[in-house]
Amino acid sequence: MPPALWMKLWKADAVPQCCETAWRACLDILPVRSILHRRGVVGNPCCPRCSEVEETVHHALFSCPLVRMIWFASPLNLRFDEEGSVHDFFLSFLATADTNIAGIFLAVLYSVWQARNELLFKWKDSSIDQLLQRASSLRPSRVLLDDGPRAVQVLPSSWSRPLSGVCKMNIDASVTSSKEAGAGMVMRNNHGEVLAAATTELGPVLSPVLAEALGMRWALRLATKLGFRRIWIETDCLELYTFWNRQGGEFSHLATVVFDCRSLLPNFDVFNFTFVRRTSNGAADALARLAFHYGCMIWIEEAPSEITSITQDDVLASMAPS
Numbered sequence: 099m100p101p102a103l104w105m106k107l108w109k110a111d112a113v114p115q116c117c118e119t120a121w122r123a124c125l126d127i128l129p130v131r132s133i134l135h136r137r138g139v140v141g142n143p144c145c146p147r148c149s150e151v152e153e154t155v156h157h158a159l160f161s162c163p164l165v166r167m168i169w170f171a172s173p174l175n176l177r178f179d180e181e182g183s184v185h186d187f188f189l190s191f192l193a194t195a196d197t198n199i200a201g202i203f204l205a206v207l208y209s210v211w212q213a214r215n216e217l218l219f220k221w222k223d224s225s226i227d228q229l230l231q232r233a234s235s236l237r238p239s240r241v242l243l244d245d246g247p248r249a250v251q252v253l254p255s256s257w258s259r260p261l262s263g264v265c266k267m268n269i270d271a272s273v274t275s276s277k278e279a280g281a282g283m284v285m286r287n288n289h290g291e292v293l294a295a296a297t298t299e300l301g302p303v304l305s306p307v308l309a310e311a312l313g314m315r316w317a318l319r320l321a322t323k324l325g326f327r328r329i330w331i332e333t334d335c336l337e338l339y340t341f342w343n344r345q346g347g348e349f350s351h352l353a354t355v356v357f358d359c360r361s362l363l364p365n366f367d368v369f370n371f372t373f374v375r376r377t378s379n380g381a382a383d384a385l386a387r388l389a390f391h392y393g394c395m396i397w398i399e400e401a402p403s404e405i406t407s408i409t410q411d412d413v414l415a416s417m418a419p420s
C-alpha cells in the first residue's frame with residue numbers, strides 16, 4: 099500500500115477500528131465467505147445477504163444490492179454498479195478525500211461490515227437509517243451525520259434517482275381548511291421515468307401527520323397490488339419520519355396506522371424510507387393536492403399532465419453534477 103494512502107487511512111476522522119477494517123479490506127484479508135470457502139472453513143461461498151453470488155470483499159462492502167443502497171443513502175451518495183478491486187477503489191477515492199470525507203467513508207464501511215457480521219452471527223438486521231446513525235457515532239468530530247435523524251443541511255435540494263432495480267416512491271398528503279385529506283404518490287425508476295402515479299381522497303383527519311401516515315399506508319398497499327417489490331419511499335414529513343424511527347409502546351391512531359404500514363413490509367424484498375426536503379418531493383405534493391380533483395385515480399406508466407413539468411425538471415436536476 100502506498101505510504102500516502104496509509105497516512106490517509108490513519109488520519110481520517112474515524113475511530114481506530116474503522117481504519118483497521120479498511121486496512122484489512124484493502125489487503126483483501128477480511129474473512130468473507132469466498133475466502134473461507136477456499137480455505138475449506140465454510141461449505142458455502144455465497145453472500146449471506148443476497149445469496150446470489152460469491153461473497154468477495156468488494157461484494158460484502160460495496161456491491162451487494164442492499165449495501166449499494168446504504169452507500170447511496172449515506173452523505174457521500176456513492177454508487178457502486180460494478181465489481182472491482184477494493185484496493186484500487188480506495189486508492190482513487192482517498193486520493194482526493196480530506197480527513198472529514200475519509201472519516202465518513204471509513205465509518206460507513208465499518209458499519210456495513212459490522213451489520214453484515216451481526217446479521218450472520220446474531221440474526222440481527224438493522225435498517226439503513228440505524229446503520230448510518232451508528233456510523234455517525236464512530237466519528238470523533240461528527241460533522242455531517244450527527245443532527246437528528248439526518249442532517250437537513252446535507253440533504254439534496256432536488257429529487258435524486260434511485261439505484262437501478264429499485265423504484266423510488268415519493269408520497270405526500272394534503273389537508274384542506276375543513277380537515278379533508280388527500281394523498282398522492284409517484285413511482286419512478288432510475289431513469290426518472292414514471293412507472294405509476296396515483297391520487298386518493300382520505301376523508302376527514304385529526305392531524306396533518308395522520309394524513310401523511312394514512313397516505314403512506316395507502317401507497318404501500320397500492321405498491322403491493324401493482325407488484326413493486328423493491329421500493330424506496332420518500333416523505334417530506336419530518337414528524338412521520340421521526341415517529342417511524344421511534345421505538346413503539348404507544349397507543350394512538352397514528353401508532354396504529356404506522357403499525358399497519360410496518361406489517362406490509364414483508365411484501366417487499368427491498369424497502370427503504372427516507373426523509374427529503376419539500377423541494378425534492380414536488381411531484382407527490384402536487385398529486386396530493388390534485389386528489390381533491392381526481393379522487394381515487396391510478397395512472398400506469400404515465401403521470402397526469404399537471405405534474406409532467408415537475409417530473410421533467412426532476413430528471414434534469416438529478417443529472418446535474420452535485
Ligand SMILES: [Zn+2]
Nearest residue numbers: 145147148162
Ligand atoms: Zn450479496
